[in-house]
Amino acid sequence: MSRWSLAPRWGEADTPRPGIKLLPGVLRPLLVLRRGLGRLSVTVRKWWARAPKERRRLALFLVAACGSALWLMPYGPALAALSLTGAAAWCGRERARLPEAGEQVPTDEEAARLQSLYEALVPYFAVDGDPHPEPLYALDGGWERAFGGFAFGRDGRLSTLLLRYPAWFPDGEAARRSCVEQSLAAKSGRLREYRFTWHEECNLLRMTALEPLPTGIHAQPFVTAPGETVLGFTDEPEVRRTVPVEVCGLDGTRDVSPVVWRTGPRSAEPHLLAMGTPGSGTSSLLRSVALQALRRGEVLVVDGDGGGEFSCLAARRGVLGVESTLCGVLSALEWVERETERRLLSAGRARQRGERAPEDVRQPLWVLVDRPAVLSHLARAEGRRDPQDLLGVPLRHGRAAGVSVVVAEQFDGAGELSAPVLAHTRARAVLGPVSPEQAAGVLGLAPHTGSAPHPPPGRGFARLGPGPVLRLQVPATPDPFDESAPGPERAAVWALLPEPAANAAAPAPPGLLEALGALEAVGTPTGRRR
Numbered sequence: 001m002s003r004w005s006l007a008p009r010w011g012e013a014d015t016p017r018p019g020i021k022l023l024p025g026v027l028r029p030l031l032v033l034r035r036g037l038g039r040l041s042v043t044v045r046k047w048w049a050r051a052p053k054e055r056r057r058l059a060l061f062l063v064a065a066c067g068s069a070l071w072l073m074p075y076g077p078a079l080a081a082l083s084l085t086g087a088a089a090w091c092g093r094e095r096a097r098l099p100e101a102g103e104q105v106p107t108d109e110e111a112a113r114l115q116s117l118y119e120a121l122v123p124y125f126a127v128d129g130d131p132h133p134e135p136l137y138a139l140d141g142g143w144e145r146a147f148g149g150f151a152f153g154r155d156g157r158l159s160t161l162l163l164r165y166p167a168w169f170p171d172g173e174a175a176r177r178s179c180v181e182q183s184l185a186a187k188s189g190r191l192r193e194y195r196f197t198w199h200e201e202c203n204l205l206r207m208t209a210l211e212p213l214p215t216g217i218h219a220q221p222f223v224t225a226p227g228e229t230v231l232g233f234t235d236e237p238e239v240r241r242t243v244p245v246e247v248c249g250l251d252g253t254r255d256v257s258p259v260v261w262r263t264g265p266r267s268a269e270p271h272l273l274a275m276g277t278p279g280s281g282t283s284s285l286l287r288s289v290a291l292q293a294l295r296r297g298e299v300l301v302v303d304g305d306g307g308g309e310f311s312c313l314a315a316r317r318g319v320l321g322v323e324s325t326l327c328g329v330l331s332a333l334e335w336v337e338r339e340t341e342r343r344l345l346s347a348g349r350a351r352q353r354g355e356r357a358p359e360d361v362r363q364p365l366w367v368l369v370d371r372p373a374v375l376s377h378l379a380r381a382e383g384r385r386d387p388q389d390l391l392g393v394p395l396r397h398g399r400a401a402g403v404s405v406v407v408a409e410q411f412d413g414a415g416e417l418s419a420p421v422l423a424h425t426r427a428r429a430v431l432g433p434v435s436p437e438q439a440a441g442v443l444g445l446a447p448h449t450g451s452a453p454h455p456p457p458g459r460g461f462a463r464l465g466p467g468p469v470l471r472l473q474v475p476a477t478p479d480p481f482d483e484s485a486p487g488p489e490r491a492a493v494w495a496l497l498p499e500p501a502a503n504a505a506a507p508a509p510p511g512l513l514e515a516l517g518a519l520e521a522v523g524t525p526t527g528r529r530r
């Protein structure tokens with residue numbers, strides 16, 4: 001038996017033989033050299049592709065001259081081989097860094113995708129008669145020079161792309177940016193959302209495919225401080241805070257990043273305007289705000305289109321009224337106007353005495369107005385006062401008086417919104433499949449992420465004052481009387497409603513009690529009843 005054919009002894013059958021164990025260690029230097037040679041060749045190729053013709057000629061001349069000198073020198077070829085090995089070993093050492101485009105080797109399919117993406121960008125980044133000898137973007141150009149890094153996901157779709165664009169491109173113009181972003185999104189897969197980050201000073205654009213925001217979060221008592229309202233949830237890196245939430249159909253809690261809107265005397269954005277397309281979920285956003293507001297304050301609801309979507313709140317403790325008729329709305333808003341003035345006077349007198357504002361002034365009062373444009377139209381038709389005029393005082397002085405106004409309207413009624421509503425609602429949300437221009441019109445800034453073509457209800461963007469534009473997913477807060485909405489979500493809303501004002505138990509909609517039982521069985525909070 002030769003020494004290479006030793007039979008394994010008892011107990012050693014499963015353990016790797018010493019030779020095999022040593023193999024990776026022995027091969028490591030070779031692997032490092034191979035990697036280093038690869039990196040060197042990539043560097044040379046990239047330099048060659050970038051360098052102008054004169055420098056290439058000069059480099060060729062120098063290489064030829066050095067090669068001839070080494071050939072003629074004693075031990076020259078050995079010295080050259082030694083230097084090359086040293087350089088390859090240095091370049092091939094393991095380093096913690098991101099791979100660059102030239103170092104990644106895309107598969108044929110991936111390379112074809114990158115090339116088609118490059119060609120889609122040529123109309124935006126190429127100019128006719130470009131004097132540059134080798135423009136970055138040209139009809140017969142290749143993606144290798146323009147794309148500085150990329151990554152494909154497990155599904156084979158592009159997940160990250162870093163590209164260079166020519167310095168002359170007007171990257172400050174929203175319309176030109178938007179064309180590039182839409183083209184990139186279309187070529188990379190329309191059904192996803194992407195974040196576009198423009199680094200104007202370096203002429204770099206980074207595109208990142210975003211994970212979808214969670215949609216199964218139902219209404220629940222969120223962990224917030226007084227004066228804080230959770231409008232919805234956003235991407236993790238955008239906000240530093242997380243809140244634990246329960247998700248429909250899942251056990252336990254998940255930590256998600258909330259979009260927290262602060263109201264009260266120290267808030268710079270005490271009032272909110274939510275705009276949306278029909279069915280985008282603006283009424284659900286108002287219901288979500290109402291349920292959170294009722295934990296610590298009082299709420300008056302104005303249901304402009306009279307759809308009855310807020311009737312679940314009627315005659316509940318803390319709900320001052322749910323008005324849908326023009327008469328009712330006018331008298332309720334007149335009361336809000338007087339109440340705001342009363343609170344201001346009362347707080348002023350307390351300050352003069354050097355005391356805290358009385359309890360009834362500190363208790364937040366919320367005025368939630370859905371579709372005011374319908375009411376304004378009716379008021380004009382009947383020759384009566386526009387209800388939006390009555391919102392002027394609470395909007396202007398509500399911050400000091402503890403009054404917050406939330407207005408929800410659809411885009412087709414945007415022209416009807418009064419000047420005070422537009423001027424004093426500095427917290428903004430926009431829901432539904434909106435164009436970047438529509439979103440910018442509401443938020444004052446176009447989102448850095450293109451809108452998904454078919455967003456789920458409650459999906460959109462939010463911007464608090466001069467802050468960044470955040471993606472937003474509103475918690476599912478359906479009307480509990482809406483039988484087309486999922487049972488657990490309706491039950492969660494029902495559980496959060498305050499007790500009936502007259503202590504007469506309100507009948508739950510059919511089927512909800514069973515859903516509520518199921519929800520409690522999986523540990524969903526049943527809300528804090530006031």
Ligand SMILES: Nc1ncnc2c1ncn2[C@@H]1O[C@H](COP(=O)(O)OP(=O)(O)OP(=O)(O)O)[C@@H](O)[C@H]1O
Pocket residue numbers: 215276277278279280281282283284285309457458459473474475476477478479482484485
């Ligand atoms: N965040 C959400 N998650 C899940 N479903 C939602 C969400 N928001 C709204 N929905 C559902 O979408 C539908 C429309 O919602 P909602 O009535 O709030 O929209 P809207 O913008 O007020 O539209 P409209 O005024 O035309 O009725 C409802 O069935 C509602 O349950």
